[in-house]
Every structure is written in structure tokens, then in C-alpha cells.
């Protein structure tokens with residue numbers, strides 16, 4: 287059975303970048319956002335139920351994120367209804383990944399780790415964090431969200447300070463070097479603990 291690290295952090299705080307650093311240390315990484323991409327793609331398990339609930343969201347046999355963001359922008363209750371459809375499918379994908387891997391450490395990159403029930407199954411939890419002005423700059427620099435869309439997502443997420451309080455480890459992602467040092471220290475401590483057990 288692999289050691290499970292739950293990795294989370296608010297939007298744009300550096301989850302994917304930090305997950306890649308864990309992968310560089312030999313950890314297997316599963317990414318909840320990537321699982322949603324697979325579920326929304328043509329033939330994905332979310333296409334049919336999402337089409338039934340949000341017919342306008344389907345474009346060329348896939349769930350369109352652009353359309354979904356428009357729908358969420360117009361109706362604040364939509365995101366909750368999307369989650370009810372998508373989250374059970376994401377949970378199935380995650381369990382299948384854990385069952386199939388033989389890595390000693392598995393990192394589960396889950397934006398809603400503390401908002402949902404995910405944290406309880408982890409051996410340890412890691413939160414990535416930077417000051418809010420850096421977070422905003424980074425997200426808006428990507429050019430995939432308007433400021434209003436960013437604020438709508440952020441308002442729905444647990445505040446960064448609360449996540450940091452709940453986490454076993456906090457990785458500061460102001461620079462790549464600093465973050466990589468922290469990731470290496472966490473992995474080394476876990477491997478020492480596993481060797482002693």
C-alpha cells in the first residue's frame with residue numbers, strides 16, 4: 287500500500303508545479319483537474335450526465351469549459367450541481383489509480399481536499415501557498431479567466447489561511463528553488479519514516 291500525500295491549495299497557488307516536483311522525486315502523481323479533463327472529453331463518463339443537466343455545455347461531443355464558465359457566471363448554483371455530477375466520477379478515477387500503482391509514495395493533487403472528504407484518507411497533507419496578490423497576478427496572467435471568474439472561484443474555496451492551519455506541511459511557492467527544497471525535505475522525511483517502520 288502506497289503512502290498517500292494529499293496536495294492542495296487555492297486556485298493558482300502552484301499545485302501542478304509542485305506536483306511535478308514530487309514526480310521528479312519518484313512519487314506517482316494523480317491530478318483531480320486532469321481527471322476532470324478526461325471525464326469531459328469526447329467519450330468521457332461525464333459527457334452524458336452533464337449534457338442531461340446542462341445541454342448548452344456540450345460542444346462537439348465534449349463538455350465545453352468555456353460554456354461551463356458562462357453558465358456558472360450566469361447562475362451561482364450551477365457549480366454545486368456540476369460538482370454533484372463530476373465528483374463521484376473523479377473519486378472512482380482516483381481509487382482506480384491508487385489500486386493500480388506500485389509507487390512507494392502517491393501524491394493526490396486535489397483542489398477541494400479540505401472542502402470535501404478527501405483529507406481523511408491521506409497519510410499526510412501539503413498545502414501550497416503564496417500571498418493573495420501573487421496568486422491573482424499568476425491566474426490573470428494565464429489569460430484563461432476573467433477577473434470576475436477568478437473571484438467567483440476564489441470566493442467558493444476555503445480561505446488560504448484556513449487551509450494552511452489544517453495542513454501537515456505548507457510549501458511556499460514564491461520561487462521554484464524554495465519550493466523544490468521543501469518538496470525534497472518532505473519526501474526525505476517520509477522515506478526515512480517508512481524505512482524505520
Ligand SMILES: CC(C)(COP(=O)(O)OP(=O)(O)OC[C@H]1O[C@@H](n2cnc3c(N)ncnc32)[C@H](O)[C@@H]1O)[C@@H](O)C(=O)NCCC(=O)NCCS
Nearest residue numbers: 296297318319322351354355368369372376397439442443
Ligand atoms: C469551473 C471550470 C469549468 C473551470 O475550468 P478551467 O479549465 O478554466 O479551469 P480548471 O479546471 O483548470 O480549474 C482551475 C482551478 O479552479 C478551481 N476550481 C475548479 N473547480 C472548482 C470547484 N468546483 N470549486 C472550487 N474551485 C474550483 C481549482 O483551484 C482549479 O485548480 C472547471 O474547473 C470545472 O468544470 N469545475 C467543476 C469540477 C470540479 O469541481 N473540479 C475540481 C476538481 S475535482
Ligand SMILES: Nc1ncnc2c1ncn2[C@@H]1O[C@H](COP(=O)(O)OP(=O)(O)OP(=O)(O)O)[C@@H](O)[C@H]1O
Nearest residue numbers: 296297298299300301302303424459460461462465
Ligand atoms: N514555486 C514556484 N515559483 C515560481 N512560480 C511558480 C511556482 N509554483 C507555481 N508557479 C507559477 O504560478 C502559476 C500557477 O501555478 P500552477 O499552475 O502550478 O498552480 P495551480 O495551483 O495548479 O493552479 P490551478 O488552481 O489553476 O490549477 C504558474 O504560472 C506557475 O509557473
